[in-house]
Amino acid sequence: MPLKAELHCHIEGAAAPELVISQARKYGKDTSPYIKDGAFVWHDFTSFLVAYDFASDLFRTEEDYARLADHYLTSLARDGAIYSEVFTSPDHAKKAGLSPKAYTDALGEGMARAKAKTGIEGRMIVTGVRHVGVESIEQAARFAARCGHPLVTGFGVAGDERIGDFEDYVRAFEIAREAGLGITIHAGELMGWESVKAALDHIRPSRIGHGVRAIENPDLVRRIADEGVVLECCPGSNIALKVFDSFADHPFPALLAAGCKVTLSSDDPPYFWTSLKREYDIATEHFGIKDKALVAITRTAIEAAFVDRKTKAALLARLNGAGR
Numbered sequence: 162m163p164l165k166a167e168l169h170c171h172i173e174g175a176a177a178p179e180l181v182i183s184q185a186r187k188y189g190k191d192t193s194p195y196i197k198d199g200a201f202v203w204h205d206f207t208s209f210l211v212a213y214d215f216a217s218d219l220f221r222t223e224e225d226y227a228r229l230a231d232h233y234l235t236s237l238a239r240d241g242a243i244y245s246e247v248f249t250s251p252d253h254a255k256k257a258g259l260s261p262k263a264y265t266d267a268l269g270e271g272m273a274r275a276k277a278k279t280g281i282e283g284r285m286i287v288t289g290v291r292h293v294g295v296e297s298i299e300q301a302a303r304f305a306a307r308c309g310h311p312l313v314t315g316f317g318v319a320g321d322e323r324i325g326d327f328e329d330y331v332r333a334f335e336i337a338r339e340a341g342l343g344i345t346i347h348a349g350e351l352m353g354w355e356s357v358k359a360a361l362d363h364i365r366p367s368r369i370g371h372g373v374r375a376i377e378n379p380d381l382v383r384r385i386a387d388e389g390v391v392l393e394c395c396p397g398s399n400i401a402l403k404v405f406d407s408f409a410d411h412p413f414p415a416l417l418a419a420g421c422k423v424t425l426s427s428d429d430p431p432y433f434w435t436s437l438k439r440e441y442d443i444a445t446e447h448f449g450i451k452d453k454a455l456v457a458i459t460r461t462a463i464e465a466a467f468v469d470r471k472t473k474a475a476l477l478a479r480l481n482g483a484g485r
């Protein structure tokens with residue numbers, strides 16, 4: 162089994178249906194409109210967000226969040242992951258009645274528990290949500306910049322890409338950049354290549370969440386390869402959300418062949434019937450990528466990780482040692 166690293170997973174979106182059902186029992190909520198036969202129910206991006214917000218609202222206390230992070234990172238480690246970055250969402254925490262600090266500390270506690278059991282290294286990327294609005298995105302950036310949590314190493318923007326303009330987020334990303342945080346932004350998932358170009362022009366991220374619809378413009382693909390921008394690709398998510406019709410139509414192999422730095426992640430795994438392990442299996446089965454090339458993809462992810470130099474060197478040494 163190749164060693165793995167994940168750069169793109171929303172922690173609320175990683176809650177398995179069984180965990181969500183157990184949380185619903187705790188808070189006396191009915192999951193039947195959103196979970197059927199052990200799987201989340203949705204039919205498009207908008208209804209996905211509704212199910213996602215329903216499940217997120219069932220995580221309310223510090224222990225709930227610690228359990229969620231521990232559960233997810235422990236399952237990742239079991240699947241061969243040595244590194245995990247998760248997107249955190251102060252907006253979801255606030256809705257559940259927790260301060261961003263209590264929420265972040267709790268997730269950090271869950272990550273520490275998973276690390277103690279399995280050795281998996283974890284970091285957090287604080288995110289703002291586009292469809293919540295610019296002000297909340299700037300608030301999230303200010304929190305990320307000042308929180309001082311040692312595992313908060315990045316800032317990003319997720320949410321409904323059909324809403325808002327990239328120019329509107331420049332100030333939030335300046336706050337994050339000035340604080341020394343790594344920068345990533347979702348683009349080129351629900352919207353086309355123009356969105357990826359706007360993200361590069363206005364935000365100048367080192368990584369893009371998805372970015373796969375850059376494939377619609379060969380000049381942009383060349384720019385991504387030349388500038389070494391890393392794409393956080395989530396093929397299982399893209400097929401589930403019908404960004405592409407089938408794996409045969411997915412641009413991952415073309416982007417790789419064009420010299421783009423591509424990585425593999427699960428996005429919101431149980432919603433998209435996937436896992437990090439399945440994403441690596443998809444790469445083998447549908448894109449013809451063999452074990453050695455999968456290890457190179459893990460290396461790309463670790464090299465692009467928002468993690469201190471010493472930890473990065475230790476992760477790379479672990480990866481290189483496993484290949485011998």
Ligand SMILES: Nc1ncnc2[nH]cnc12
Pocket residue numbers: 171174319320321322347350398428429
């Ligand atoms: N796939 C996705 N795209 C944008 N925002 C998200 N938030 C959670 N999952 C997301």
Ligand SMILES: [Zn+2]
Pocket residue numbers: 169171319347370428
């Ligand atoms: Zn995402």
